[in-house]
Amino acid sequence: MAASARMVSSRSGPKKHPVVIDLGSAFIRCGFAGEPRPIHVVPSPIGGDGDGEDSARTEQEWVEVLTGVLQRLYTESLQCRPRVPSLHMCAGPAPALFCTGVDTGMVLDIGRSEAHVVAVYRGATLTSSYAGVPLGCRAVQERVRELLIEEEEQAVGDGGGARPLTSREVEDVVVRACLVPVGGVPSPDQVSPMELMFAGQRRVVVSGATRTTAAEQALFEGDEEGRSLATLVLDCLKRCPRDCRRALVQNVLVAGGGAVLPGLPARLAQEIEALATAAAAPPPPLGSSEGYSWARAAVCGDPGGLCVVRVPVRRDHLVWTGASIMASLGGIADRSLTCEQYLARRGEGGGRLLPDWMSVSSADWLFEGGGAAAAAVHSSRVSA
Numbered sequence: 573m574a575a576s577a578r579m580v581s582s583r584s585g586p587k588k589h590p591v592v593i594d595l596g597s598a599f600i601r602c603g604f605a606g607e608p609r610p611i612h613v614v615p616s617p618i619g620g621d622g623d624g625e626d627s628a629r630t631e632q633e634w635v636e637v638l639t640g641v642l643q644r645l646y647t648e649s650l651q652c653r654p655r656v657p658s659l660h661m662c663a664g665p666a667p668a669l670f671c672t673g674v675d676t677g678m679v680l681d682i683g684r685s686e687a688h689v690v691a692v693y694r695g696a697t698l699t700s701s702y703a704g705v706p707l708g709c710r711a712v713q714e715r716v717r718e719l720l721i722e723e724e725e726q727a728v729g730d731g732g733g734a735r736p737l738t739s740r741e742v743e744d745v746v747v748r749a750c751l752v753p754v755g756g757v758p759s760p761d762q763v764s765p766m767e768l769m770f771a772g773q774r775r776v777v778v779s780g781a782t783r784t785t786a787a788e789q790a791l792f793e794g795d796e797e798g799r800s801l802a803t804l805v806l807d808c809l810k811r812c813p814r815d816c817r818r819a820l821v822q823n824v825l826v827a828g829g830g831a832v833l834p835g836l837p838a839r840l841a842q843e844i845e846a847l848a849t850a851a852a853a854p855p856p857p858l859g860s861s862e863g864y865s866w867a868r869a870a871v872c873g874d875p876g877g878l879c880v881v882r883v884p885v886r887r888d889h890l891v892w893t894g895a896s897i898m899a900s901l902g903g904i905a906d907r908s909l910t911c912e913q914y915l916a917r918r919g920e921g922g923g924r925l926l927p928d929w930m931s932v933s934s935a936d937w938l939f940e941g942g943g944a945a946a947a948a949v950h951s952s953r954v955s956a
């Protein structure tokens with residue numbers, strides 16, 4: 573499984589300056605608190621290429637990989653001593669909400685292999701609302717690959733002879749050519765084909781149909797379990813207290829590399845509204861006994877209602893920038909695990925040094941000098 577974490581630690585030296593790191597499976601973003609964007613975005617060596625390498629790693633192997641990654645980040649990218657006086661682990665994509673200036677809302681993060689969603693109410697992350705599904709950029713890339721193969725076979729007959737595209741090239745096709753249609757416009761025949769050239773004179777013609785339908789099919793038509801980005805958000809909303817739902821849907825933020833696909837945020841809003849207002853409930857996802865009509869009052873509330881917000885920050889940097897804002901605010905030290913506390917825990921031996929980030933037990937998150945009140949937001953996103 574991919575490891576992913578958002579961490580805030582303190583820079584060494586007399587003037588403490590928190591370091592903010594977003595350890596993604598595709599990219600690692602790092603920089604200093606208070607900056608509007610990361611100073612370095614480097615390809616992630618921890619995500620593997622989807623070949624299962626991650627899930628095969630033992631805990632010890634993870635320690636070795638992450639130690640090397642962090643040392644290189646500090647010395648090469650941040651150019652400071654790798655010293656961590658205290659550490660704050662963040663709950664999934666929740667910090668992105670700081671970019672909206674509102675403390676209540678939902679964050680959907682569409683990364684490379686998965687999309688994650690979590691709700692935040694009045695600053696407290698509702699960890700029980702968190703969910704992730706394998707509907708990330710890789711799903712779009714796989715669909716693009718299938719469509720390109722079909723089209724090339726039709727054009728030149730079976731076994732057309734052109735070399736298969738590499739994963740990087742397919743990723744490039746998605747970034748440069750794909751979009752998500754909104755409200756049926758533009759339709760495939762309104763979008764012109766795009767010609768791309770890759771190494772070795774490999775020519776790829778991406779038809780209008782592939783450009784417009786790949787992301788739509790991969791992210792919105794539902795996988796074999798009926799899950800789409802829209803059902804992911806509504807299922808998350810359902811796990812939140814009823815009284816909070818109206819406020820939550822008024823501030824939905826879409827982050828991550830997948831959110832950069834033109835049209836995606838608007839299409840998401842459209843799909844959520846369609847599910848909530850469907851006269852006849854659509855076939856429910858596996859394990860669910862009903863449709864989404866329960867969400868109508870919140871999604872179509874007047875005043876209020878669903879709002880997929882725009883903020884003046886690149887969507888793929890939103891989580892990092894949100895964490896940067898959070899780390900520059902006072903009070904983060906009270907919600908951080910200090911080096912001394914960590915070493916004391918290690919000295920006690922046995923058990924976890926850090927609680928699982930999904931734990932909602934305040935006992936897990938009671939660090940000396942910290943408090944249970946911080947428990948809900950004081951969680952990490954490390955899976956190994």
Ligand SMILES: Nc1ncnc2c1ncn2[C@@H]1O[C@H](COP(=O)(O)OP(=O)(O)OP(=O)(O)O)[C@@H](O)[C@H]1O
Nearest residue numbers: 596597598599683684685709747828829830832833
């Ligand atoms: N303009 C774009 N259009 C489409 N896809 C894009 C665009 N820019 C980046 N991506 C895709 O976004 C993915 C990376 O997303 P992101 O930067 O959120 O990853 P990550 O945070 O490292 O991943 P994860 O959240 O899974 O750990 C890559 O697959 C990349 O191809």
